[in-house]
Amino acid sequence: MNNPFRVLAVPFFASGFAALIYQVAWQRLLFVALGVDIESVTIIVSTFMLGLGIGALAGGRLSDKLPDRTLELFFTAEFLIGIFGLASPHLIGYVGTLTIDEPRIIIAGANFLLLLLPTTMMGATLPILVAYMVRSNGNVGLSIGGLYFINTLGASLGALSVGFLLFYYFDLYIVIYLAATINLLVSAFILASFKLRSL
Amino acid sequence: MNFPWWLSLSVGFLSLSQEILWVRLGAFAYGGLPHIFSFVLASYLVGIALGAHIGKWFCSKKMDLYLTGGLVLLLAGIFDLLTPWISSIVLKRPVLLPVAALAIIASAAVKSILFPIAHHLGSSRTGTKIGTSISNVYFGNIVGSTFGPLVTGFYLLDNFTTEQCIILVGIGSMLLGTLMLIQAKSWKQAITVAVVGYVLAVTTMPWQRAGVIEKLADRQNDNKPIRYLVENKHGILHTLVPASGEDIIIGGNVYDGHVGTDMSSNPNHLERAYMLAAVHPSPRRILIVGMSTGAWTLVALGFPGAEHVDVVEINPGYLNIIKRYEEVSPLIDDSRVQIHIDDARRWLKRNPTSKYDLIIQNTTFHWRSNITSLVSIEYFKELGTHLNPGGIVAVNTTGSRDILKTAQAAFPYAYKFASFVYGSFVEIKTEPAEAMRRLNDCKIGSTRAFLPQHFDEEGVAYQIAHTTLEPVETLLSVTAPVSPAIITDRNMLTEFRHGKLVAPQPLRWVYPPNPRAY
Known part of the structure; x- marks a missing residue:
């Protein structure tokens, strides 16, 4: 593969697009359970970040242990995010109902555990793909700069679309299902493009 | 942990802190319009993407990345220091929003240039541990990005003004830049860059104390002076001094109400509250959702037979304001009042056994973020479970027909009076003579709420007592260009589809019809 960036650019852009849809939409769902005060916002942001952090650490290490299966890891991450996305509206609602009478720390912990899977997967994708590219071009800054650029650009479009378009046409659940569909399409694209079995 | 790891962490911290501050400024400037969060977030992310792209270019060149990074961070710091001044101009008018987007993009880009640089400096480029070394530096960035919102959103904004927080981020960027310059290969170049950077920072000092909140604050049409300004982590409140009459409280830069309960001038339109005293025979337990100026709470306390008033208010800053006005401050010390600083919906869910004769919600405009x-119908049904037999829920619709429709769906009996909707499980009737007697018994403190002339035929008390409440069903049977619909937690109707923001004419075809567009 001479230039993996060309193949990765579109799916990683789409992945960033879906991620920001989740962030905004899940935040709205969690507000119902947690409230809309500053404490709730902080809990939600920290939960997201903590999951991304764990994913970041895990992604690089996995990539080193399985250097020849990087794209399978990316496929798995996107597929799992998509599957979780489909179930997420009901899961978040269920956990919210289950923990409504619990102290705030228990509610925060339960939601953290719930979102741990998708946020870890989201956090893992960047180091996985950067490591993959560095093995081709030998330049960390060039690889991470390029991938981060395309992923964040997708995220930006996701943020803009949610507030200025998607919420005008669809309700929260449909918007989340849309993001899940994008993740599943990305995983299908990776599967098809790289013919996983031969990698 | 080496320097690049700390660099990655610090850039994440400063960047996310700055994003939170931009969101706060944008939300304040546009009164909590829900789209502003998307606008700022999208602009900021474009900035981060561009910064990463530029940083990538630096990494591909054979240059001293410590010198380059130090220079970039000094520039980022100077930009931060000027942000209060810049934002006080670009956030002032909607027509300048594209310029605001450019400012936000620039402010994010200058910091995120450091993202690839930190990874380039801190990761091994060969060997079997490439992934691990990359993710270690990336993890540092996420740790910083986690603590940025925590420290800034939770601590700094509760102890400093928004403007001071922005200045602190600017100073942080400049200090981080200086630390990078210390490690540059060429001392001469590093000192030159530092001197130029700090001279620029000092030169721009006259613009750094911009008074951004005062400049963006809504002062109404006649530019009223601000009396009090309260900033905390929950939001920004200010009070205005009108040419005559009672002060006005502005919460999150939109009108909240007047400080006062005088029924002769009646700027708060308190007839909407007194209607409840007129129609409910014995309102002993009352819940107030959203305290704001305290005027409505004071009125409820004076209803005949009022024994207990629970108030749920999300922003404790209102208490600071109320304490400063002797017209409303007595409510704080009234033993019948219990104030809960909490999210109302959460508080209701956690107090399922609390039942009320009246629930009064005079919160904020129907188009604001997270309203x-x-x-929503889910919330109105929750309110219904907190009513005593014969109890009434009163909600300010702020002109939204969707809220009327939603109340009608949640309660068998729903009526409109002025901007309010009253919902109940029993029919609400007005008996003029009885209503006049009850209104006559209403008090503010130990004084009667209404003067004798208020009971004359043209008087406000007489008008309340003789008003026939209009069933919502009748009202909604009138055909409108866009039919109102039931608001749910999922459709967020009044924030987006039927919200304040109406697309300009060339883009109307993209959007579903909005009643405001007619």
Whole structure:
């Protein structure tokens, strides 16, 4: 593969697009359970970040242990995010109902555990793909700069679309299902493009 | 942990802190319009993407990345220091929003240039541990990005003004830049860059104390002076001094109400509250959702037979304001009042056994961010479970027909009076003579709420007592260009589809019809 960036650019852009849809939409769902005060916002942001952090650490290490299966890891991450996305509206609602009478720390912990899977997967994708590219071009800054650029650009479009378009046409659940569909399409694209079995 | 790891962490911290501050400024400037969050977030992310792209270019060149990074961070710091001044101009008018987007993009880009640089400096480029070394530096960035919102959103904004927080981020960027310059290969170049950077920072000092909040604050049409300004982590409140009459409280830069309960001038339109005293025979337990100026709470306390008033208010800053006005401050010390600083919906869910004769919600405009949780059908049904037999829920619709429709769906009996909707499980009737007697018994403190002339035929008390409440069903049977619909937690109708923001004419075809567009 001479230039993996060309193949990765579109799916990683789409992945960033879906991620920001989740962030905004899940935040709205969690507000119902947690409230809309500053404490709730902080809990939600920290939960997201903590999951991304764990994913970041895990992604690089996995990539080193399985250097020849990087794209399978990316496929798995996107597929799992998509599957979780489909179930997420009901899961978040269920956990919210289950923990409504619990102290705030228990509610925060339960939601953290719930979102741990998708946020870890989201956090893992960047180091996985950067490591993959560095093995081709030998330049960390060039690889991470390029991938981060395309992923964040997708995220930006996701943020803009949610507030200025998607919420005008669809309700929260449909918007989340849309993001899940994008993740599943990305995983299908990776599967098809790289013919996983031969990698 | 080496320097690049700390660099990655610090850039994440400063960047996310700055994003939070931009969101706060944008939300304040546009009164909590829900789209502003998307606008700022999208602009900021474009900035981060561009910064990463530029940083990538630096990494591909054979240059001293410590010198380059130090220079970039000094510039980022100077930009931060000027942000209060810049934002006080670009956030002032909607026509300047594209310029605001450019400012936000620039402010994010200058910091995120450091993202690839930190990874380039801190990761091994060969060997079997490439992934691990990359993710270690990336993890540092996420740790910083986690603590940025925590420290800034939770601590700094509760102890410093928004403007001071922005200045602190600017100073942080400049200090981080200086630390990078110390490690540059060429001392001469590093000192030159530092001197130029700090001279620029000092030169721009006259613009750094911009008074951004005062400049963006809504002062109404006649530019009223601000009396009090309260900033905390929950939001920004200010009070205005009108040419005559009672002060006005502005919460999150939109009108909240007047400080006062005088029924002769009646700027708060308190007839909407007194209607409840007129129609309910014995309102002993009352819940107030959203305290704001305290005027409505004071009125409820004076209803004949009022024994206990629970108030749920999300922003404790209102208490600071109320304490400063002797017209409303007595409510704080009234033993019948219990004030709960909490999210109303959460508080209701956690107090399922609390029942009330009256629930009064005079919160804020139907188009503001996250208002859905206080106007959706799910919430109205929750309110219904907190009513005593014969109890009434009163909600300010702020002109939204969707809220009327939603209340009608949640309660068998729903009526409109002025901007309010009253919902109940029993029919609400007005008996003029009885209503006049009850209104006559209403008090503010130990004084009667209404003067004798208020009971004359043209008087406000007489008008309240003789008003026939209009059933919502009748009202909604009138055909409108866009039919109102039931608001749910999922459709967030009044924030987006039927919200304040109406697309300009060339883009109308993209959007579903909005009643405001007619």
